[in-house]
Amino acid sequence: MIKIKNTLFLILCLFKFVSVYCQSIEIQGKVTASSDIDRIHIINKTANTFTITNDDGEFMISASINDTVLISAIQYKPLEVFVTPQIIQSKYISVELTDKITELDEVVVGKILTGDLLSDIENSNVKRDINFYDLGIPGYTGKLKTQSERRLHEATTGGGLVPLNPLLNWLSGRTKKLKAQIARERIDKAMKEVRSELSEMLFDIDNLEESKRIEFFYFVSDDPNFLPLSKAESDLVMLKFLQQKLEEFKTQLEKD
Structure with missing residues (x-):
């Protein structure tokens, strides 16, 4: 009987730990830089959510422990922030961006075919649409979600062996x-x-x-x-x- 009680207690403790660990919260942030700090891309690569900074470099984004948040803009070097338990507890991120110095690549006259398909395509006249990566901005290219849509995504997704977040939000009526x-x-x-x-x-x-x-x-x-x-x-x-x-x-x- 004692073993059963101890086992149930351990299961409840584990359930509570996993629930807290997987929980996603709204984190406030502040970006500082040498010049423009508005409309900087803030991308939660783990949760696939996206927002931008306001005129003061401030932003808010949902995140969980171990998420990776990317801060990027064309004039600054990309910066990744790993969401730690300390960040979750303080609900705040503060980052400083470094200016990106653009260096000119070596100039090559004429087309060089190397036999490498990807390289030869790049050297050809084939054109494609410009995307984030062409401009040096690793970005989210999907449809931008509203705040409510981001919250719904956060409420209905979860990782780990037991995705508790969707279940708990469904049971509570939040979803x-x-x-x-x-x-x-x-x-x-x-x-x-x-x-x-x-x-x-x-x-x-x-x-x-x-x-x-x-x-x-x-x-x-x-x-x-x-x-x-x-x-x-x-x-x-x-x-x-x-x-x-x-x-x-x-x-x-x-x-x-």
């Missing part, structure tokens, strides 16, 4: 809340774009008092058909939809 928040943000963004592009035309056709217009667009965004229509990118279809919703909104105002 569901983050998904709902992302859905709401997408609707709000679409609503603001439609309001900016079609508001004047709509109210020229069928007027609505100024004080009720914002309320009307929130009324429109609550319709489940709104977001799919906004993605269709047809102003004519969306305008007809808005006219229909405006009639419903005015009818509702009369009832109230």
Whole structure:
């Protein structure tokens, strides 16, 4: 009986240790350099998340213990920061970047074919799109995530033999809340774009008092058909939809 209790105790301790070890938190940071410190790339290579610094060189990014965070910009030497338990505890990173001195490569006149496929391609006239690596910036080339999308990614990913982070966030309801928040943000963004592009035309056709217009667009965004229509990118279809919703909104105002 004592052995069973000791085993259960050890399992619980291990569970708690792994949970803390895998936990991802928001870490604040500060970049200092000789000149421009805004829009410097901050890339968590382990979690595949990305952000940039503000005008003061400040940033915030999610990270866990043992993650590798890359700080890079075209005018500075890339710097990698290994996330230690001390960084997780302080929730802060401070780094100083060194200027990158660009040296001219040896000039070669004419094309030299070496027999090495990759080398010969580089020496040929074949062109390709310029990417981060051409400019000396190891960077993330995927679609930039919003803050809520980054938090959802952090909440649904985890490493190790037992990926506890996704399970714990699912059980606590955090994952569901983050998904709902992302859905709401997408609707709000679409609503603001439609309001900016079609508001004047709509109210020229069928007027609505100024004080009720914002309320009307929130009324429109609550319709489940709104977001799919906004993605269709047809102003004519969306305008007809808005006219229909405006009639419903005015009818509702009369009832109230």
